[in-house]
Amino acid sequence: MxxxxxxxxxxxxxxxxxxxxxxxxxxxxxxxxxxxxxxxxxxxxxxxxxxxxxxxxxxxxxxxxxxxxxxxxxxxxxxxxxxxxxxxxxxxxxxxxxxxxxxxxxxxxxxxxxxxxxxxxxxxxxxxxxxxxLNQTVPPVEPALCHVVPAAVDMALDANRRNKLEFFGYDFDTTPIKVTLQDKSRALDVSSNLDRLTHYHMTLNLGANGVPVSKASNRVTLEWQNKLISSIAVIQPATPVCREKTETYTRNTYLSYTPPHTRGDKEYDGHGPEVWATARWVNDGTHINLRLWMKAKETRSDWTTAEGVRVESYYTAPSGWRIESIEGNVESSAHYVDSDHNDDRQGGGPNGPVKEFKFRGDHKGDDAGSYTGVDVYFNPLVVKLVEVANCAPESAVKSLQLKGLIAPDTTKRLQPMMLHIQPKAP
Structure with a gap:
């Protein structure tokens, strides 16, 4: 879509x-x-x-x-x-x-x-x-998470050392966030235990009068408008380390985009245009979208302009896996001034989303909104995937070790699983 x-x-x-x-x-x-x-x-x-x-x-x-x-x-x-x-x-x-x-x-x-x-x-x-x-319709604002402390909850720790979760991010004060405790047989809404200290800092009470984490619990999840924005593992005596794998996705087709006319008379008439474009892969955990922005502005006169953003669904994680990260650069850009009526190949390269931008700038007749645009040719997308199951991500276990928030017995049990974890061959 x-x-x-x-x-x-x-x-x-x-x-x-x-x-x-x-x-x-x-x-x-x-x-x-x-x-x-x-x-x-x-x-x-x-x-x-x-x-x-x-x-x-x-x-x-x-x-x-x-x-x-x-x-x-x-x-x-x-x-x-x-x-x-x-x-x-x-x-x-x-x-x-x-x-x-x-x-x-x-x-x-x-x-x-x-x-x-x-x-x-x-x-x-x-x-x-x-x-x-400008009296335009404004959609709701999505909160964003950058960091969770601790990255997982080790039940082998003393209860006083695992009595809260802290969330750091952006726009926590704009909309309700649902918090759920996932057990073996139920999902319990514990949103009332979430405290927004600032727009970028929240805490979740895991103490005696807070979220009832028990030996049956396997994770705490945060959702916004039915979309998962965070999942924190609860490490039990039998919890394994999640499997990980790297996947390369190649799209052989190109994407064509003609941004809308936003200013002037639609005709560049040999005055440029000056052109900018940025393509960025955006990871939301289960999908990666490509966000493509382009602007072409006349260099004089009435400053005829075409500008817009296109968001394209690009990659979906396989069932049972979550996108942990994107390998390499996540952004490609280009900038130049058009000087003729020919297509112009600019920017891109071996790193980032775009292998090559091919621009259409000025030609005879109207340009902005009907002709001026870009064709984008892609590099392979390389993603790190983590298993979605009742398990603890390796990155979370390492974070707990650095912060001293994991019991020695838990470290000893999980350490062998953290050595080059890969999915079993089918």
Whole structure:
């Protein structure tokens, strides 16, 4: 299945009232004076339109910058705050300032989300702010997990040393999260024991008055809108280490995308366009999607632009397995200025999703929205898969060892299973 979307993320305010507030602020002195109302109302209309347009243009610039380099999110947010004009709705400026503070707070040592992850969430938040400003529909925000402490629960430990789970991530405060204790014969909803300390930090009480973990328990799961976002093994005396394997998936077909026209008269007329594209593999545990973004902008005149995002379902893990990670680079990009009417082969290479980008830029007649686009040819996708069963992942066992949260007897029992674990041959 293929969808064309623009991903959105958290913003605590809505901006549907920006024009209304500007009208009240500017019209009130006019109404009081009672002179030249018609002319002044026309001036006000232009002013409101200019302010809203400038604000959207500033947001668009920030969103583009993060699309090209998500790790620069902090500098982009700081620059965006400075660029907003004095006339801009203060709620927009405050929301971006809050987003900066929110994101900086989420980069603590325990969080362990990388800069690109934070940058992607920041970009989604800016898109959401823009959507509110333009009165567009905004979908719910999906919480994201980066790190769980401990990575598994060893029942051989003293109860006082396994009395809580800590979750670090992003946007925990936007929507309900369901927590379930999985036993041999039942699934118990224990969501009431989940405590959201901040938007990026949650704890789950496993103590005497918390989740009733017992010798029958095998895992704790977190779900959002019926989608599994985390699974934490409960290690019992007979729990094995999960099997692991590496799988290579090759797609021989190419993907073609023509982004929609977003600005200008649709004709580049020999003025470029300047072209950017980014392709990224996105892992959600059971599926990998390809997210392809392309922008082609005229280099002068009315700045004719085509820009959009395509999300393509790319790979599905086999039944009984979970995608632990993607081997190698997960992103490919290209950037150039078109100078003729020929197809242009750019970017790509042996690492990352894309072997080659083949662009269509300028030609005779209308371009943006109908002709300008890209064909993407893929490299093989190499994934690390982990068995989904009543078992403990090797990475979780190693994490427990580093933190001293696993009993010596458990380590001794599991150690032989952690040596080059591979699935048995059929």
């Amino acid at each position: 293929t969808t064309i979307i623009t991903p959105l993320s958290h913003a605590t305010q809505t901006y549907t009232g920006i024009r209304r507030l500007l009208w009240l602020a500017i019209l009130m002195p006019i109404l009081v004076s009672g002179c030249g109302v018609a002319d002044k109302v026309e001036d006000v209309t232009d002013k409101v339109s200019d302010v809203a347009g400038d604000t959207v243009a500033t947001l668009d610039g920030a969103i583009d910058a993060l699309e090209r380099n998500s790790s620069s999110w902090q500098a982009v947010l700081q620059d965006t705050t400075k660029q907003l004009t004095a006339d801009a709705q203060s709620t927009v400026r405050n929301e971006i300032s809050n987003l900066l503070n929110r994101s900086v707070a989420a980069t603590g040592v325990e969080l362990r989300c990388d800069a690109d992850f934070i940058g992607t969430r920041v970009r989604q938040a800016l898109v959401r702010i823009r959507a509110h400003l």
